[in-house]
Amino acid sequence: MKIFDNFFEVGGGLQFMARAGHILVGITWIGLLYFFNFVQTPSFAEMEPGARSEALRKLTLRALWWFRWAAAATFALGIVLLGIYSSDSDAGYLKSTAGASIITGMLFGITMFANVWMVIWPAQKINIGSAERVAAGGEADPNAAAAAKKGARASRCNTFFSITMLWFMVFTAHFSPHFANADGGVSNFAVYIVLVLILWAVVEASALGYIGGLDNAINKLLFDDHKKTIIYGFVYLAVIYFVGWELIMKP
Numbered sequence: 001m002k003i004f005d006n007f008f009e010v011g012g013g014l015q016f017m018a019r020a021g022h023i024l025v026g027i028t029w030i031g032l033l034y035f036f037n038f039v040q041t042p043s044f045a046e047m048e049p050g051a052r053s054e055a056l057r058k059l060t061l062r063a064l065w066w067f068r069w070a071a072a073a074t075f076a077l078g079i080v081l082l083g084i085y086s087s088d089s090d091a092g093y094l095k096s097t098a099g100a101s102i103i104t105g106m107l108f109g110i111t112m113f114a115n116v117w118m119v120i121w122p123a124q125k126i127n128i129g130s131a132e133r134v135a136a137g138g139e140a141d142p143n144a145a146a147a148a149k150k151g152a153r154a155s156r157c158n159t160f161f162s163i164t165m166l167w168f169m170v171f172t173a174h175f176s177p178h179f180a181n182a183d184g185g186v187s188n189f190a191v192y193i194v195l196v197l198i199l200w201a202v203v204e205a206s207a208l209g210y211i212g213g214l215d216n217a218i219n220k221l222l223f224d225d226h227k228k229t230i231i232y233g234f235v236y237l238a239v240i241y242f243v244g245w246e247l248i249m250k251p
Contacts (some may be wrong), residue, residue, distance in 0.1 A: 008084070015084045022077040029070035030162055032063055037159045037226050041152070053131045061128055064121065071116040078109065092184070097176040100186050100249070104196055104240070105168035108161040111204055115154040119208065123151030153214050156223035157207035163233035164240060181251045192244045199240060 003013035040060065044052050082102070085093045093099045127148045130141035141147075181187060205211050206218040222232050 010084055010087070012084075015081065018077050018080045018084070022074060022081060025070045025073040025077065028066060029074050030166070032067040032070065033155070033158055033162065035063070036060075036067070036155055037229070041226065053135060056128055056131045057135065060124070064124055068116050068121050071113050075110065075113040078106065082106070095185055097179045097186050097249075098172050100189055100192070101168050101172040101176040103193070105165050105172065107196065107200060108165035109169075111200065112158040112161055112165065115158050115207075119154035120151045120158075123147040123154070127151065149214050150209070153207045153209070153219055153223055156226070156229050157203060159226070160203065160222060160229050160233045160236065163230070164237045167237055167241070179245055179249055179251055186249050187251055188248050192248045195244055195248065196240060199236065203236070 003016070006012040007014050009015075040055075040063075044055070047055065085102075094103070124147075126141060127144050130144035134140050179186065186192075202211070203218070203222070206216060207223065209216075211218065221228065223229055
C-alpha cells in the first residue's frame with residue numbers, strides 16, 4: 001500500500017495523514033472559536049437571564065468539549081508535522097523561509113492552545129458551575145463574573161491572534177519561498193522574531209490582565225467589540241507581514 005511506503009519520512013504517509021488531520025481538527029477548533037465570539041456572545045447579550053443560563057449549561061458546555069479537544073488535537077498533530085519536517089537535517093527546514101513562517105504561526109497557535117486550556121476552559125467551568133447551582137435552586141458563585149470576563153478576554157485574544165496564525169500557516173507553503181536568499185535562507189530573522197515577540201507579548205499580557213487589568217485601554221479597544229477585534233486583527237497581521245517580511249526580511 002503506497003500510503004505506508006516511507007511512512008515516517010518527509011513526504012510519506014504519516015505526514016499526509018497528520019496534515020489532513022491537522023486541517024480537519026483545526027477547522028473544528030477555529031470554527032467553534034468564531035461561533036463563540038461572533039454568534040454566541042452577541043446572542044447571549046440579548047437573552048433573558050434564564051434563557052442564557054440554560055443555553056450556557058446545555059449548548060455551551062457541549063460546544064466547549066469539542067472546542068478544547070479540537071485545540072488539543074490541532075496542537076498534537078502540529079507537533080508531529082514539525083517533527084517530520086525537522087527530521088530532514090539536509091533541508092535545514094527551520095532555517096528556511098518556510099521555517100520562519102511556521103515558527104510565526106506556531107507562536108500564535110501554541111498561545112491560543114494554552115489560552116484554551118489554561119484560561120478559557122477553567123473560567124468557563126466556574127461560570128457553568130455557577131449556572132448549574134442557580135438552576136438547582138442554589139446561590140451563584142461570587143467568582144463567576146470575574147471568571148467570565150477573564151475567559152472572554154482570552155477568547156477574544158484568540159480570535160485576534162487567529163487571523164495572523166492562519167495567514168502564516170497558509171503562507172508557509174504557498175508564498176514564503178519568494179523571500180528566500182540565494183542560499184535558501186532568510187535575512188535578518190533575529191530582528192524579525194524580536195518584532196513578532198514584542199507584538200505578541202503586549203497583546204497576550206494585556207488580554208490576561210497583566211497590563212493595567214482586564215479593562216485596560218488595549219483590551220477595550222481590541223476586545224470589547226468583535227467587529228473591532230476582526231479589524232485590528234488584520235491591522236496587526238499587516239504590521240507583521242509588511243514590516244517583518246517586506247522590509248526586514250526582504251532578500
